[in-house]
Amino acid sequence: MTATVVRYEPRGAALDMFRSKANEILMSGAAGTGKSVGALMKVHLACLHTPKVRALIVRKTHASLTASTLVTFRQKVAAEAIAAQVVKFYGGSAQEPAAFRYSNGSAIVVGGLDRATRLLSTEYDLCFVDEAIETTAEDLDTIVTRLRNGRLSYQQLIMATNPGPPTHHLKQRANAGRCQMLYSRHEDNPRLYHDGEWTEYGRAYLERLDSLTGARKDRMRFGKWVAAEGLVYEAWDPAVHLVDPFEVPKDWTRWWSVDLGYVNPTVIQFWAEDPDGRLFLYREMYRTKTLVEDHARAVLRTVQRCVSHCRANKTSSHNCFTCEACVTEWTEPRPRAVITDHDAEDRATLERHLKLSTTAAHKGVSDGIQAVQARLKPAGDGRPRLFIMRGALVARDPELDAAKKPCSTEDEITGYVWDRGTAAQQAGEKPAKDAPLKLNDHGMDAMRYVVAERDLGGRPRIRRL
Numbered sequence: 001m002t003a004t005v006v007r008y009e010p011r012g013a014a015l016d017m018f019r020s021k022a023n024e025i026l027m028s029g030a031a032g033t034g035k036s037v038g039a040l041m042k043v044h045l046a047c048l049h050t051p052k053v054r055a056l057i058v059r060k061t062h063a064s065l066t067a068s069t070l071v072t073f074r075q076k077v078a079a080e081a082i083a084a085q086v087v088k089f090y091g092g093s094a095q096e097p098a099a100f101r102y103s104n105g106s107a108i109v110v111g112g113l114d115r116a117t118r119l120l121s122t123e124y125d126l127c128f129v130d131e132a133i134e135t136t137a138e139d140l141d142t143i144v145t146r147l148r149n150g151r152l153s154y155q156q157l158i159m160a161t162n163p164g165p166p167t168h169h170l171k172q173r174a175n176a177g178r179c180q181m182l183y184s185r186h187e188d189n190p191r192l193y194h195d196g197e198w199t200e201y202g203r204a205y206l207e208r209l210d211s212l213t214g215a216r217k218d219r220m221r222f223g224k225w226v227a228a229e230g231l232v233y234e235a236w237d238p239a240v241h242l243v244d245p246f247e248v249p250k251d252w253t254r255w256w257s258v259d260l261g262y263v264n265p266t267v268i269q270f271w272a273e274d275p276d277g278r279l280f281l282y283r284e285m286y287r288t289k290t291l292v293e294d295h296a297r298a299v300l301r302t303v304q305r306c307v308s309h310c311r312a313n314k315t316s317s318h319n320c321f322t323c324e325a326c327v328t329e330w331t332e333p334r335p336r337a338v339i340t341d342h343d344a345e346d347r348a349t350l351e352r353h354l355k356l357s358t359t360a361a362h363k364g365v366s367d368g369i370q371a372v373q374a375r376l377k378p379a380g381d382g383r384p385r386l387f388i389m390r391g392a393l394v395a396r397d398p399e400l401d402a403a404k405k406p407c408s409t410e411d412e413i414t415g416y417v418w419d420r421g422t423a424a425q426q427a428g429e430k431p432a433k434d435a436p437l438k439l440n441d442h443g444m445d446a447m448r449y450v451v452a453e454r455d456l457g458g459r460p461r462i463r464r465l
């Protein structure tokens with residue numbers, strides 16, 4: 001086999017991870033401590049050194065794996081081996097999942113747990129789950145049953161994650177002794193900390209994390225498993241309110257709710273209402289730095305299809321949604337209302353491009369929040385009246401993801417807190433329970449709009465045609 005050079009020095013938790021033969025390891029730590037690089041390196045070296053090893057690298061969704069973990073793998077971990085053609089990427093087929101194939105017969109299969117059937121139909125020696133906080137306990141239990149290929153002297157599940165609330169199933173798994181918890185620190189990453197001091201890059205990186213606030217800062221800057229204090233939606237429970245995707249029946253009413261931004265994300269939520277009035281968020285767009293007209297086009301592409309060839313694309317039936325020649329038909333019911341915030345100009349642009357009228361959102365924050373809280377509580381039948389479908393997010397915004405900011409409504413809920421005011425906080429006073437902190441609240445606003453539209457009736461409707 002051609003020799004390849006690997007330059008990597010594991011430190012701290014990464015070194016412990018390299019040495020560990022535990023069945024399950026959880027590498028937990030603040031942002032950028034070297035968790036992914038360390039775990040990817042362990043998997044890569046195992047495949048280089050031992051023939052016919054089968055490894056698996058996954059993240060919750062295929063798209064997020066490709067956009068983050070696999071970029072790190074190609075650029076920081078396997079670059080030399082790929083250049084020397086010791087490792088080749090195979091893009092996958094209908095029968096076989098995508099994989100990095102090693103010249104000694106080893107392979108790393110890669111993919112998302114959102115399309116896991118093909119990935120999990122075979123057996124593995126090693127599995128690395130990146131951003132494991134996104135997975136469910138069932139995802140992990142299924143993976144563990146596939147770890148029995150027997151090419152290595154040990155079989156191992158390695159997980160890397162930023163911390164979350166202490167109630168999270170990963171923390172519970174570690175507490176119960178099912179996995180070895182390793183705390184990865186910024187000092188473990190030589191790019192940030194070298195020869196006993198912070199590098200220039202390290203200082204700038206930590207400064208960025210210092211600007212985070214609340215529980216997010218405790219988790220991403222200091223690597224702590226903490227709950228957010230003063231949560232607005234205390235009743236939110238992923239085990240109850242997050243549901244597996246299902247085909248939404250055609251006769252359920254649809255509502256779209258929009259919170260527009262540019263530097264802040266624009267959030268577009270697609271809600272379906274069942275015959276008993278329960279709301280399900282079944283699709284969501286959450287994206288920064290995108291023009292309203294581009295958002296509108298993206299929306300139309302998910303709900304309409306082209307039934308004629310349009311001018312911009314003569315050779316296929318793909319619809320450009322920009323030219324007059326596009327003839328489209330709806331693939332799902334039209335929304336009963338498109339509820340938006342109040343900015344007149346943005347609303348007008350959105351209406352023009354969607355060719356739909358919009359309804360101005362109910363403005364009250366306090367009563368809107370109360371209406372959402374009421375929906376999160378179990379109703380008479382024991383079920384709440386608001387749910388989010390797993391995988392509703394169409395695509396993760398890479399910039400928000402890299403900055404460790406919320407990337408979806410679901411991400412926002414667990415950090416949406418009451419504004420306690422610094423003075424009150426310092427004096428140890430109880431938070432004033434009427435105004436939320438105006439931070440990372442774009443999905444929160446859109447969710448409030450749709451609930452207020454349904455539940456806070458009896459007011460004049462402002463609908464523009």
Ligand SMILES: Nc1ncnc2c1ncn2[C@@H]1O[C@H](COP(=O)(O)OP(=O)(O)OP(=O)(O)O)[C@@H](O)[C@H]1O
Pocket residue numbers: 008009010011029030031032033034035036037038072076160161162188189190191
């Ligand atoms: N041992 C190492 N030697 C050199 N550079 C490293 C090492 N470990 C990490 N790095 C550098 O630090 C960067 C961040 O590392 P990595 O992506 O593994 O962090 P992470 O802990 O997974 O971050 P996140 O919390 O965002 O997932 C890498 O892109 C790489 O440039």
Ligand SMILES: [Mg+2]
Pocket residue numbers: 035036037130131160
């Ligand atoms: Mg990582």
